[in-house]
Amino acid sequence: MKNILIIGAGKSSSYLIKYLLDKSNEEDLRLTIADISTKNALKLINHHKNAKAIILDVFNAFEREKEIKKTDLVISMLPARFHTEVAKDCIRFQKHMVTASYISEEMKALDDAAKEKGLVFMNEIGLDPGLDHMSAMQIIDRIRENDAKMLLFESFCGGLVAPESDNNLWNYKFTWNPRNVVLAGQGGAAMFIQEGTYKYIPYHKLFRRTEFLKINNANYEAYANRDSLAYRSIYGLDTIATMYRGTIRKVGFSRAWNIFVQLGMTDDSYTIEDSENMSYRDFVNLFLAYSPSDSVELKLRSYLKIDQDDVMWEKLIELDIFNPKKKIGLKNATPAQILQKILLDSWTLQEEEKDMIVMQHLFGYEINEKKYQIESSLVVTGENQTYTAMAKTVGLPVAIAALKILKGEITSPGVQRPITKEVYEPILKELEEHGIKFTEKKVPYLGYNPNHVMG
Template sequence: MKNILIIGAGKSSSFLIKYLLEKSDEENLKITIGDISTINADKLINNHKNAKSVILDVFNTEQRERIIKKIDIVISMLPARFHIEVAKDCILFSKHMVTASYVSDEMKVLDKQAKEKGLILMNEIGLDPGIDHMSAMQILDKIRNKGAKMLLFESFCGGLVAPESDNNLWKYKFTWNPRNVVLAGQGGAAMFIQESTYKYIPYHKLFRRTEFLKINDSNFEAYANRDSLKYRSVYGLDDIPTMYRGTIRRVGFSRAWNIFVQLGMTDDSYTIEDSENMSYRDFVNLFLAYSPSDSVELKLRSYLKIDQDDVMWEKLIELDIFNPNKKIGLKNATPAQMLQTILEDSWTLQEADKDMIVMQHLFGYELNGEKHQIESSLTVIGENQTYTAMSKTVGLPVAITALKILKGEIKTPGVQLPITKEVYEPILKELENYGIKFIEKEVSYLGYNPNYVVG
């Protein structure tokens, strides 16, 4: 019998738990789900005989260690900053570990100890990061095996609302952690390289410099990820002339989101006095000049030069952001936290809503004096509010990886990313059984994206 501990039963865990429950008899698995509350875990387990939920406070060292000692592998679905304490326990008690989060510097330090103990600490094995790494490396390895020279690599991913549930002007709803959406792009300039020239986009310009994309006959836009350059060495692309990673949204989203950025509503660095008693309207007025006569609406339109018949204005009205009666209700909240509260009113997935994951890679290379380009695209539609495309594309790679580690099919020890053939080939193959399959086609070589827009 193999014992699996899942820490965290949030939005991305539904398909992860479902997969392991379905495999539990065949693979002789016992699954323990630990969380600060067992409500969601119990719902997902649904009285399955091979699973149980337990209260687990990750900050309670004695409790955490007692539970980890009894299992064979830990799947941590915690926020990224909390993985390290779990990882240290895994090293101490000789347990494998899997996470979907970006590998941290603190995690990398554990590599030597993990190798000495023959342990696998697999990171970045969700969607983005995760499926993007595996699908990109699979094609990159094929291109390099031909002896070709890489000229371009662009990668885009986004969690969106599915067309059948797309019923607001923003064409967007929260499909993962809303806080991460509100804070997206912060923490430094976006960095990438284009035609051998380094480019930097400061946060206050990020959402007005986008690329237009066509994926499976649908139009999208993308803004630059914060650091597109850090994977050059990981992917073996140190000398590539063009490398760009971006986040996908529906066309028009970024221009409208830029309103919040320019006003300062996405700032998370300070708290607002008396925030719990403020109305939505009060919140907007915080960022506008005082006027004894002009309304909040007039001041905002004047400041941002938005016409009353502009769709940008209609998007703000749709959010009910000028309502004087709705209260924020958060004490000592930052502007970003207050904005998140307002947006969750409008952008939370309803029970029958479906979300959508869209990903696209572009590979440009030169072979025998000729330039070629490959376009590889993925679209996944969720089932409902619980079994989302986001939870499917994050949770299934995590679950498949954990099981393959337990079965000895993934063997290489250490702090890892899923960039080796040993990892990506079997996982991508199994993901195809669940409808997670890329459509790959040869297209004319274009070099850098000609639809790049500077606003």
């Protein structure tokens, strides 16, 4: 019998738990789902005989160590900043570990210890990072095997609302951590390289510099991710002329989101006095000049030069942000926290609504002095509010990797990401059985086309 400890039973855990439970009889697995509350875990387990839910405060070292000692492998679905102590326990008690998070400096520091004990610490094995790594490396390795030179790599990914559930003017609903959506792009300039020239986009300009994409005959836009340059060394593309990674949204989202950025509503660096008793309207007025006669609406339109018949204005009205009766209800909140609270009113996925994951890679390469381009695209639609496309594309790679580690099919030890054939080939093959399959086509080599960029 093999024991798996899953720490964290949030939005991304539904397919992860379902996959392992479906395999539990055949593979003789026992799952322990640990969280600060067992409510969601109990719902997902649904009285399955091979699983149990327990309350666990990850900061309680005694309880955490007790559970880790009992298991064979730990899957941490916690926020990235909480992985380190779990990882140190896994080293101490010689347990494999899987996470969907980016490798932090603290995690990287455990690489030698993990290798010394023969432990697989698989990270970045969710959607983005994760599925992006595997699907990109599969094609990059194939191009290299043909002795071709990589010229261009662009990668885009987005969690969106499915067309059948797309019923607001923003064409958007939260399908993962809302806080991460509100804070997206902060912490430094977006950095990338295009045709051999380094490019930087500061945060206050980020949502006005978007790429246009067409995926499965649908139009999208994408804004640049914060650091595309790091992926050159990760993918072995240190001399590549173009490397760009971006986040996908429906066309028009970024221009409207830029309103919040320009007003300062996405700022998370200070708290607002008496935010608990403030109305939505009061919150908007904080960021506008005083006027004894002009309304909040008029001041905002004047400040941001928005016409009353502009769809941008209609998007703001739809969010009900000028309501004088709705209260914030959050004590000592930052502007970003308040904005998140307001957006949750309108952007929460309802029980039977569906989300959608969209990913696209572009690979430009040269062989025999001729240039070619491959376009690889993925669209996955969720089932409902619980079994979302986001949970599927995050949770299934995690679950498949965990089982393959336990079965000795993934053995290379150390702190790693899924960029080797040993890892990505079997996982991508199995994901296809679950409807997660990329469509690939050759397209004319375009290189970087400045006409694709807005602003």
